[in-house]
Amino acid sequence: MLVLGIESSCDDLSMSLVDQGRVLANVTATQTLDHAPFGGVVPEIASRRHLESLEPTLELALQKAGRGLDAVEGVAATFAPGLVGSLLVGLNFAKALAYARGLPFRGVHHIEGHLWSAFLENEERYPFLALAVSGGHTHLYYVRAFGDYEILGHTVDDAAGEAFDKVAKRMGLGFPGGPAVERLAREGDAKAFDFAVPQVKGRPLHTSFSGMKTAAMEYLEGPARDRAADLAASFQRGVVRALTTVCRRALEARPARQLVVAGGVACNGPLRAALAELAAERGVDLVLPAPKYCMDNGAMIAFVGERYLREGRSHPLTLNAQARLPLGVAP
Numbered sequence: 001m002l003v004l005g006i007e008s009s010c011d012d013l014s015m016s017l018v019d020q021g022r023v024l025a026n027v028t029a030t031q032t033l034d035h036a037p038f039g040g041v042v043p044e045i046a047s048r049r050h051l052e053s054l055e056p057t058l059e060l061a062l063q064k065a066g067r068g069l070d071a072v073e074g075v076a077a078t079f080a081p082g083l084v085g086s087l088l089v090g091l092n093f094a095k096a097l098a099y100a101r102g103l104p105f106r107g108v109h110h111i112e113g114h115l116w117s118a119f120l121e122n123e124e125r126y127p128f129l130a131l132a133v134s135g136g137h138t139h140l141y142y143v144r145a146f147g148d149y150e151i152l153g154h155t156v157d158d159a160a161g162e163a164f165d166k167v168a169k170r171m172g173l174g175f176p177g178g179p180a181v182e183r184l185a186r187e188g189d190a191k192a193f194d195f196a197v198p199q200v201k202g203r204p205l206h207t208s209f210s211g212m213k214t215a216a217m218e219y220l221e222g223p224a225r226d227r228a229a230d231l232a233a234s235f236q237r238g239v240v241r242a243l244t245t246v247c248r249r250a251l252e253a254r255p256a257r258q259l260v261v262a263g264g265v266a267c268n269g270p271l272r273a274a275l276a277e278l279a280a281e282r283g284v285d286l287v288l289p290a291p292k293y294c295m296d297n298g299a300m301i302a303f304v305g306e307r308y309l310r311e312g313r314s315h316p317l318t319l320n321a322q323a324r325l326p327l328g329v330a331p
């Protein structure tokens with residue numbers, strides 16, 4: 001079934017065409033340069049840029065897929081969570097297209113999309129443990145079947161990507177911060193500064209990054225003032241150890257065939273390496289999205305949308321955008 005997927009939850013507008021789980025095209029209009037001077041995403045700018053990019057992005061996606069709009073059999077769009085102004089642009093475009101052409105429509109939860117980005121190029125084997133680690137999420141799920149998500153743990157404050165971004169901003173490394181910290185860390189000593197793995201009392205599968213972020217800020221005021229690379233490497237090591245610790249505990253607590261890690265922070269090389277080691281130790285397969293599908297993309301939305309639509313599980317066109325919505329809860 002040829003499905004058009006639209007992702008617009010934050011500052012990227014991405015459209016993709018997927019047929020039988022195969023990505024025919026994935027086109028992303030990024031706004032990194034528009035937001036860079038502000039050190040973060042400006043919602044008003046994001047939604048206005050999305051509006052301007054809708055038509056050219058669709059045209060390019062169809063062209064790359066070598067299909068006409070007439071061939072599209074279903075439409076999917078991210079409906080939650082995210083910046084409401086941004087979500088509404090992609091969601092309303094998708095709904096209008098579905099209405100005008102009489103096509104089935106499916107709203108897709110952004111994090112469900114991220115999790116399945118790992119299966120654009122791999123086969124799933126249940127049950128699996130999934131870590132969504134991005135700018136807004138650090139959530140651990142236990143997945144028994146498609147569409148069945150049990151939350152095992154989450155961050156109690158900042159998301160891991162958010163912590164990377166805030167530390168990078170303080171260091172003047174620009175936005176998004178994760179890739180910049182990773183680059184700088186290559187020249188640093190990861191054991192130069194101590195970042196203890198935070199423990200959330202009574203909740204071993206929860207994480208917390210605000211303490212680490214504060215520690216980084218304090219080091220930067222004093223001993224790390226002229227040691228940016230050492231600080232970046234040590235901070236990154238701390239985040240990687242915190243994420244690996246909760247994954248290890250979850251794998252000890254629940255039987256799983258695969259460990260799935262998705263979202264922007266899953267691009268991080270040292271994190272990928274540490275989780276590969278953990279997976280080998282525990283005898284589970286580590287499944288990671290290709291780096292190009294770690295960040296927000298339309299392919300993951302089209303992929304999930306196609307699966308629901310093939311099962312006849314469409315949404316009514318009254319489906320609204322939601323800024324916050326945990327995965328696994330009915331909209």
Ligand SMILES: Nc1ncnc2c1ncn2[C@@H]1O[C@H](COP(=O)(O)OP(=O)(O)OP(=O)(O)O)[C@@H](O)[C@H]1O
Pocket residue numbers: 009010081082110114133134135136137160161162164165176177178179182263264265266267268269294295296
């Ligand atoms: N190599 C990297 N190392 C660490 N973090 C990274 C890396 N590449 C990207 N990130 C982080 O990933 C985040 C962006 O990921 P993504 O686009 O999936 O998040 P989001 O869409 O903003 O949030 P969410 O998916 O939770 O709504 C940013 O915080 C960025 O710093």
Ligand SMILES: [Mg+2]
Pocket residue numbers: 110114134135263264295296
């Ligand atoms: Mg995202």
